[in-house]
Amino acid sequence: MKPALLRLLRIAAVAVSGLTAFAGVALAQATVIQGARVFTGDEVLPTATVVVRGRTIESVTLGTDIPAAAGAEAAVVDGAGMTLLPGLIDSHTHNFGPALEQALNFGVTTVLDMLTAEAMAAQWRRQQAAGAVPGRADILAGGPVTVAGGHGTQFGVALPTLDDPEQTEAFIADRVAAGADFIKVIYEAGTAGRPLPTFAVSTLPRIVAAAHSHDLLAVFHISTAEAAGEVIAADADGLVHMYFEGAGGAEIVEAAREAGIFVVPTLAVLETIAATGGGPELAADPLIAPFLTPEQRGGLGRDFGREPDPELMANILADVGALHASGVPILAGSDAPNPGTTHGASVHRELELLVRAGLTPVEALRAATAAPVDAFDLGDRGRIAPGLKADLILVRGDATADVRATRDIAAIWKDGSRFERTKAGPTTGRPRLEPTLLSDFEDLTARTLPPKWSHSTDAFAGGKSTVTTGAVSRDRSGNALRIEGEIKEGFAFPWSGVMVLLGARFNDPVDAGGIRALAFDARGEGATYQAMAFAESLGMQPAAASFEAGEEWVRIEIPLSSFSGLEPSGAWAFFIGGPTQLGAFWIEIDNVELVE
């Protein structure tokens, strides 16, 4: 099942890179990490000394003696009382913008991408192939495979879709041509309340066979035990989520073990589904907090709007423990940047959760180092051994006894270069926003909006929804704003309404830390309408809250705390508009205020 040719090619690549370190005209100065406890990816060396030269690990020797070959010029780092680990590998991520820099800032030196824009992944890969990229994590990306309107199409990334099973082989060949390192298949039928189109079960083996014909692994997104059973039967190589709906039980564990598949449980994101508070807890850790950007903090604070379900989380942990106990390889993956997770930091949370599921700390460390290398045939990394890539982290304490010690990072090396971590630091000098009337629409003429107000629809993201606005007169209260629009199919999260900027421009944050709620009068057609907040902590993904409005005017107050992930100290806009359901709508609003 493991494509042998690929593994051979990668071993050859390792051998070549090991050679070049010695073939240079002048040897680069070595770095010596002396006398640390070393987790090699496979075993724990209580005290060892590791020499790094150029991009690679030159030697690993027991004890504290520095080998003569390191040279008199070598820079020595004292590792006493610390643990040296292979750079961490996050086996389930989605990468956009600064994701790879954020990952490295927390000691994650390689990420496996499970869905992003193919062109962006290709560009990152070209840069990696051209030489060391010391400032960010390496990425290997799966070619995404889903159907039109299926899971994965809602993120605003233009995705090709496989809608005709007869096109399977051609479609997979296209992913290979685009540079796919493996094939990521989304097999997700949604929920009873929100069903999603997905593949027929008969198409699954055909997709796997097509991937294998190119020597690529086929890994699957699933959420139910039933789907997990179906993809295992289809000869899948791995599951990139733990099933969390439907009875798992011993049968599926046995099927997984027999099939020789691996599992990336993504406990960090499942914890957000169970709403047990892992993201905010991680964000509050003093070892993590200083290194989070506002957007990362906001991401950890986001949720899926679900009620806490500790029993669900307990069941998931028990199922992962059962898989592990039966010998199924478990890989650490965060699913960052989904709600409640963020790049880099969430791997440390994932390690802790894997220990809760029953892995020993050493087994959990293996899940984030050597295990993904073996599962995905990554070859040149994930272990500390001569000739391998010098992606390393040095942490204070004994991470092989207490896995939470990985958060206490003393040093990071990527491609042999020491990486200086970035502390985000507090944002100062931002204009403070006092409680204010955003508009009473009295100055409105029939066709225009007040200054700082604009129409806002999903056309911005390639959708087709439309909006128009105009003044309506209101008894004794002057004008109100009437918003009419149509929510049309064309973007997975369609929207239509109006937006008001708080600063001078788009994406110009102000400090709204003293504001408690967005308040306005509203009248509508009895629908559930949508408001959204935009802020630095939300990145390019606004947070939504809903409200209802019927025929009579009512005063709506939406506490800013109901926008999950919003940090008001960096807010820059609000949106008020139509429902999320398709169709025509209208709503009238008035006296829009930010109140204490």
Ligand SMILES: [Zn+2]
């Ligand atoms: Zn994912």
